[in-house]
Amino acid sequence: MKGDISLTRVRTLFKLDLKSRFGTTHKRGVKYRIAQWLNIAFFLAVYAVLILGMYYLTKIFVDRSDLRLEFLVLISLATTVIAAAVATGNIIKNLYQNGDNEMLLRFPVSGREILLAKSIYCFLHNLAVCVLLMLPFYVTFGAVTHAPVGDYFTYIGVILLSSVATFAVGNILAVPAMKIVNAVKNKFVVVLIVTIILVCGAFVIYLISLSSILEYMRDSKQDIFSPEMIAKYRAFATGAYPFRWYAELVNGRRYGTLQAGGLALRFLYILLMTAALCTGAYFITSHEYYKTILYGIESGKSTVSRIVRDKRMSVVRTLLTKEFYLILRSFNYSFEYLAMACAAPIMVFFCNRLAATMGTDTVGGAIMPGITIMVTIIFITVTVSFASTCISREGGCFYMTKVMPVSFKTQILTKFLLYSVVATISVALSCLVSGIYYTSAAGEHALSGVDAAAIWGISEILVISLTSLCMAVDIKWPTFNVSGDGELVAANKNVAIALIVGFFIAIVFGTVVMVCNFFPITIGTWLVSWQGNLGNIYLMLTIVSLILLAASVTALFKGLDKRYNRIIW
Amino acid sequence: MLKVTNLKKIYPKSDRVAVDNISFELKPGEIFGFLGQNGAGKSTTIKCLTGILPFDSGTIEICGYDIVKEPIKAKMNMGYVPDNHSVYEKLTGREYVNFVADLYKVPSELRKERMDRYAKLFRLESAMNRQIRGYSHGMKQKICIIAALIHEPKLWVLDEPMMGLDPQSTAEIIAHMREHCAKGNTVFFSSHNLDLVKKLCHRVAIVNDGHLVDLFDLAGNEANKANLEEKFFRITGTYDKRLFEDYAAQESEDMRPQLPASDEDDPKSAPCVADGSAKQDPAEE
Numbered sequence: 001m002k003g004d005i006s007l008t009r010v011r012t013l014f015k016l017d018l019k020s021r022f023g024t025t026h027k028r029g030v031k032y033r034i035a036q037w038l039n040i041a042f043f044l045a046v047y048a049v050l051i052l053g054m055y056y057l058t059k060i061f062v063d064r065s066d067l068r069l070e071f072l073v074l075i076s077l078a079t080t081v082i083a084a085a086v087a088t089g090n091i092i093k094n095l096y097q098n099g100d101n102e103m104l105l106r107f108p109v110s111g112r113e114i115l116l117a118k119s120i121y122c123f124l125h126n127l128a129v130c131v132l133l134m135l136p137f138y139v140t141f142g143a144v145t146h147a148p149v150g151d152y153f154t155y156i157g158v159i160l161l162s163s164v165a166t167f168a169v170g171n172i173l174a175v176p177a178m179k180i181v182n183a184v185k186n187k188f189v190v191v192l193i194v195t196i197i198l199v200c201g202a203f204v205i206y207l208i209s210l211s212s213i214l215e216y217m218r219d220s221k222q223d224i225f226s227p228e229m230i231a232k233y234r235a236f237a238t239g240a241y242p243f244r245w246y247a248e249l250v251n252g253r254r255y256g257t258l259q260a261g262g263l264a265l266r267f268l269y270i271l272l273m274t275a276a277l278c279t280g281a282y283f284i285t286s287h288e289y290y291k292t293i294l295y296g297i298e299s300g301k302s303t304v305s306r307i308v309r310d311k312r313m314s315v316v317r318t319l320l321t322k323e324f325y326l327i328l329r330s331f332n333y334s335f336e337y338l339a340m341a342c343a344a345p346i347m348v349f350f351c352n353r354l355a356a357t358m359g360t361d362t363v364g365g366a367i368m369p370g371i372t373i374m375v376t377i378i379f380i381t382v383t384v385s386f387a388s389t390c391i392s393r394e395g396g397c398f399y400m401t402k403v404m405p406v407s408f409k410t411q412i413l414t415k416f417l418l419y420s421v422v423a424t425i426s427v428a429l430s431c432l433v434s435g436i437y438y439t440s441a442a443g444e445h446a447l448s449g450v451d452a453a454a455i456w457g458i459s460e461i462l463v464i465s466l467t468s469l470c471m472a473v474d475i476k477w478p479t480f481n482v483s484g485d486g487e488l489v490a491a492n493k494n495v496a497i498a499l500i501v502g503f504f505i506a507i508v509f510g511t512v513v514m515v516c517n518f519f520p521i522t523i524g525t526w527l528v529s530w531q532g533n534l535g536n537i538y539l540m541l542t543i544v545s546l547i548l549l550a551a552s553v554t555a556l557f558k559g560l561d562k563r564y565n566r567i568i569w
Numbered sequence: 570m571l572k573v574t575n576l577k578k579i580y581p582k583s584d585r586v587a588v589d590n591i592s593f594e595l596k597p598g599e600i601f602g603f604l605g606q607n608g609a610g611k612s613t614t615i616k617c618l619t620g621i622l623p624f625d626s627g628t629i630e631i632c633g634y635d636i637v638k639e640p641i642k643a644k645m646n647m648g649y650v651p652d653n654h655s656v657y658e659k660l661t662g663r664e665y666v667n668f669v670a671d672l673y674k675v676p677s678e679l680r681k682e683r684m685d686r687y688a689k690l691f692r693l694e695s696a697m698n699r700q701i702r703g704y705s706h707g708m709k710q711k712i713c714i715i716a717a718l719i720h721e722p723k724l725w726v727l728d729e730p731m732m733g734l735d736p737q738s739t740a741e742i743i744a745h746m747r748e749h750c751a752k753g754n755t756v757f758f759s760s761h762n763l764d765l766v767k768k769l770c771h772r773v774a775i776v777n778d779g780h781l782v783d784l785f786d787l788a789g790n791e792a793n794k795a796n797l798e799e800k801f802f803r804i805t806g807t808y809d810k811r812l813f814e815d816y817a818a819q820e821s822e823d824m825r826p827q828l829p830a831s832d833e834d835d836p837k838s839a840p841c842v843a844d845g846s847a848k849q850d851p852a853e854e
Contacts, residue, residue, distance in 0.1 A: 306661050307698050308664055308667065310670075310681040310684060312675070312676060313667075315674075317671075318668055321668075322657065322660065322668050325664065326657060326660070395655075397657055399616075399619075399651060399655065400655075400657075402619070402620050403619050403620060403621060403647075403649050404669075404672045405642075406641070407641060568622065
């Protein structure tokens, strides 16, 4: 990677990069602007909720437990890890995997200039992530501890230093990560299995931790943390370098034990560590970047080989096989199609366990059927949402579906079969696992046999309904936005529609079952209570599900030929 | 074999008539050329007759089957090679051709014999078991051609088939078109290569701005053959005497510009530049 660096060319490349990401200054339609404002409003609302959570967390640690430094160490550790992970992902995506590398190399620009221009964007992105992640914590901390104004400047300095350090870590980690990605590029099945295990493992660990916290909080009578727990936090914070240095800087002189000299020393340590990381990142990146992207371009065409017999198959079977191979040989598609379906039984089981932790003899026992049905429908929604790109995924090959001597109905039915069968099996397993455990003494009879059977029945009806709905939506609004090798560039709005509808059904169904099993309900002068007897509620939900099924199947198949013919690619 | 009657197509949200009242009929054993400038309506017509695009009025019959009323039977008799050679790139070449053969219900023995024959013909034997994603432009075109021929269609439709193909493969396709027609089948193809059309086609149609302007015989009609270029240039409104004469001269004369004795001696030779800041010689300006 040799050659002089021209700052003019770097600036041109950077501007080109920004334009390709955020578009031009052309005026957009009203619809687009409304959608943009809604997105911003949604983001701000979620962020506000997070800040509120941060505020309460700070109060718990700082006010109620007097764990100021320990809290800052934990925050520093968590935010740094998250920022470094985001930076690594972002660097891999933009520096190594972006398809424009091959195009840019054709221009009279050097590899160093491309690297620099892209690195500027990645650094700014990382800075924004660090600010969004760390600033609310530090500002909340300052507000709770009534910190002087000067401390807020220290917070900004710490965030800037953290962003540089995490960016350097991201650059260092991106190279081995890319090498692993290149090494397993065509081993889809292995990667898929490992990913599913990792997803399940992470989710199980998360739920077990959450369950432990809930159990701990239930057992704690007076203080939020027991003396043993406080001692553990203190022991951890004592040796957690370099995060303790950041924490000590944020904690400042007023409440900390360090004087100005000590703080300056901490600042120096951080500065030296950041400089060392940056130097390492520079050498590793400048040595490996060009080689890695060149390898990516050169091996981009490397493919799998497979010998098949020229044996005739029925039309439906050949369509199924083709669709399955196209999914299986793409990591993104196979993950979307199979990962959630495989993980659902484990996840439903652990979600129920979490509900059971909340007290099987009080709230938990009563809400168990509602939680089970809600969680099951949520996982169904995520699993079948893959069907909402059934046409869009055809991309440039969409013409094939029009040219082949097979009716559109047969083609759609085949896709429908492939998508719904996975969710059907997944739901059956989820209900079986949860049913067996929670109807037994080990599960403290949190569910009855009727509950398990009814939840299974309703869920299976919803699998068919939601799959039909997803496919109908994609036939109505397909978006053939595909990359070079025919993969969808990003999930389209149809996926969002499918998720919104599915989550809405999950919340409504779950809430109805929970409320009816928990509260006695008065209608007029009559006292109606379904507590412990949900048979009628299940019947009602089954009828609603059947209506949804009829509506969605009609939406998919009525006038299918006419609607399909109208699709133009 | 193929009968198009009063075909009309207007794209949604567009005022322009892409194809306007086009009619023609193809006979068995015929090679038919479809000519026109870019955007004249060639690909739209082809997409309508293959069932890719719905059309506003008119009828299309393939082997007597209406593409709208009996689409499956009509499509069963047709093989189509698209201009963009899009294929399922995640499949191997053999998987893709087998997939197409299954759709057209080609028996196992027959497909194996045909697949091996075509793979050999187009020099794709070693690539058949590899994913199409790794194929070159020309190889993708070849796999599309093999897939279109695997069921030996009565009507073979090709949209600009020679684009990106090596000379040997072009020659093989031409030979195969002739062979295909000799069996009583029909070939319909669009092209920009007037010389090829002149030598290969029995008849030719020229479209301009969505209208079929002329349809005439080439087989056994030397005058039409000789005037094909001029007719094309006149119909498409691009006839310019100097340009046409230049075009016609390409076939008979050596069109290469003369090389200077050496770059240094030639005062006009453009110097290589290190950046984009070099300006033209003010004297030349």
